[in-house]
Amino acid sequence: MKLNKIHHVAVICSDFEVSKDFYVRILGLSPVNEVYREERDSYKLDLEVNGQYQIELFSFPAPPVRPSYPEAAGLRHLAFEVDDIEEAVHYLKTHQVKVEDIRVDPLTNKKFTFFTDPDGLPIELYAS
Structure with missing residues (x-):
């Protein structure tokens, strides 16, 4: 397969x-x-x-509530690649979306951050 x-x-x-x-x-x-x-x-x-x-x-x-954040068994999070993570974070904040501080992935040296959808599903933004 x-x-x-x-x-x-x-x-x-x-x-x-x-x-x-x-x-x-x-x-x-x-x-x-x-x-x-x-x-x-x-x-x-x-x-x-x-x-x-x-x-x-x-x-x-x-629907049942998600059991824990984010380490429940199953799908952990969705991740979207963005060109400009700072601009994306600013955009989300102007729409009253709470966004975590931007961090740097120690393996790739790429910037990333998390926020949640209306039901608390973790969503990651990852710099291209």
């Missing part, structure tokens, strides 16, 4: 409209397709990241 690339990442949110606003308006991801699945009382929004990768944003009634 040969894996070619990551096809998509699925994120479950507790408030679809709040998370949709965050991922589309604040993070600037492009909606590709949105559907409501009545039988599951669930929305699914497909989002493009720079025209390449896809994030599936799901809503479900009363």
Whole structure:
């Protein structure tokens, strides 16, 4: 078996409209397709990241809360590469997103930082 690339990442949110606003308006991801699945009382929004990768944003009634931050078993965080991390942090802060201090990865000497989505999912910005 040969894996070619990551096809998509699925994120479950507790408030679809709040998370949709965050991922589309604040993070600037492009909606590709949105559907409501009545039988599951669930929305699914497909989002493009720079025209390449896809994030599936799901809503479900009363999803369980994430057990811990960030060391729960399973997906630890999403990471996005940015050209200018200082500009990205400034942009997020102007949208009232709390962002950790910028740090330097001791292995790559690249700058990175973390913030969370509306449900507390850790998101990393990593300098290119």
